Structures are given as structure tokens and as C-alpha cells.
Amino acid sequence: MAVSFKDLGLCNTRDMFAGAMAGKYAIPAYNFNNMEQLQAIISGCAQSRSPVILQVSKGARNYANGTLLRYMAMGAVELAHQTAPIPIALHLDHGDSFELCKDCVDSGFSSVMIDGSHLSFQENMALTKKVVEYAHQFDVSVEGELGVLAGIEDEVSSEVSHYTDPEEVEEFVRFTGVDSLAISIGTSHGAFKFAPGKPVPPLRFDILEEIERRLPGFPIVLHGASSVVPEYVDTINAYGGDIKGALGVPEEQLRRAASSAVCKINIDSDGRLAFTAAIRKALAENPAEFDPRKYLSPARDLLVELIKHKNREVLGSAERI
């Protein structure tokens, strides 16, 4: 039987994006795969009074189990609201088919992304419109994507990026009826976004500005927006890891994006790095430890700090509730 997100206490992204557009900030979309990551996201966002999008990829759904995730999201709402009445959305990240998006709509997601960015323009429009027509019957928001980000995601991968062509955005949004649009302006997925040892190329704000001019007031989404916090990279490398040369998007570029039409900023890699850094350190310093709570608690704590920092100092989403 189908489950409505409203019965789980979740919100779609419509009012969140309206607030972000008016207040010139961005809603954080944090990916999670397990209980500790979810606990950290909820604590960090409730403590900093920030709306939040809980983001689940196809891989995360397979890993954690769709049914369990639904109840985890429901529990997350109840837990968060013990601290602050923050709006919470449950969003499918990089949906790669109509069937997956439908399944998420039917099982309590309040928002879905259909990523047709690897398809032709016409095929992307047709698939996105089909998802919108289904999701909107249930008041579920839909994110589409134009332009290709480099990096590997579930089933949707590319070696190279192609910037979004601003000339395509009006037709795409009008034809499909999407609620938000992910664009490619120089970010990429994962922890190796730029060539090490060279200056980090700035994001293409000229493309973003042209898109804003063509779609006034329309919510834009930035994927691949982790900063790849150098402190975490150093900790991982110092405690037996090997991720040398990892580099991300500088915070000041994200601040600038958050104050524009970018209403949603996706962060996954930074959370993974924080978690891994804390676990590596805890295990290296306590080699006899084998109680998972002992090394997962510091990981969760570090993630809470990261999330509060992002909300307060980068996205500007803190203290909005």
C-alpha cells in the first residue's frame, strides 16, 4: 500500500526553496546510508535550526533497505522536533528511472530527483516530464538535471563534465514542470574534484547568472559541492589512509552560490571524509577496541560539528526556523 510523506511528518521542498530564495541562503542536502549519519544530520540541523533535505541515493536505499529507511526518516522527524520544529524532506538522489522514482514516491519520499542528464535533451525532457506528472499527483517535488557532472554515481556516471547550456533551461523547465534544476558549472562528485598542485578553477558563475536571468526566481541545485575539508584528508592520510591529492570546492565559492538562485547544495563526500577520519583516528589510537560504539560515536560527533559549520558559515541556512 502506498505511503504518503505527509503521514511521516515530512515536507516537500516547495516552501523550503521559497524561503531559501527570499532569504538568499541554500538548503543543505546531506546524504546518509546508516543510523549514525542520520543521527548526526538531524542533531546538527536541529541544533542549528536549519531546514534539511535527507538525501538517499539508489545505492543507499539498497544498502540500508527502503522499508527501514522510511521508518528511520519518520523517527528522524520525531527526534529533530524534540529540539526544534525544522522542516525535513526525504529526497531520492540521482534517480535513474521512472520506476525507481515512482517506487520512492509510493513509499514516502517527499522529493525525487530524476537524473536524465546523460540522455539526449529530448529524452531527458520526456523522462523528467513523466516523473513530474506522477509525483505531482501526490505533491512530491521533482528535481531535474541539465548538464553533466564528472564523477561516478549509481548507474549515472561520466568521466568528463559538460556545463549546462543556458539556452536549454527555459524549454526544459517549461516542458517538464520540474520544481528545481540541477546544473553543471564546474563542480564534480567525489573527493578528487580538481588537479592537485594547480590553482582551483573558479565555478562558472557567468553560466549561473545567465540561467538566473532566463529563469527568474527558479530554484537551482548544486551537486558535487563538498569542500573536501583538508583537515579530514590530512587525518585520514596520517592514520593509514591513502587519499592524497583530494581537493574540493572552496567555501567562499559555495557562500557566493548560496546567496544566488542556488537553493539546494548537495553534500555527501565531506560527511564520508569526516566519518572516516574519526574512525581511523579512534581505531589507531585504541587498537584493542572492538566495540563499534566506541569508534562510531566520535565519527558521529565530528559529523555533527561539520553540519553545524556548513549550515552556519557556508550555506547560511542556520537560525532560519
Ligand code: G3H
Ligand atoms: O552523487 C552521488 C552521491 O554522492 C551518492 O553516492 O551513489 O555512492 O551513494 P552513492
Ligand code: 13P
Ligand atoms: P559531493 O561528492 O561533492 O559531496 O557531492 C554529493 C552530491 O552531489 C550528491 O548528489
Ligand code: ZN
Ligand atoms: Zn549529485
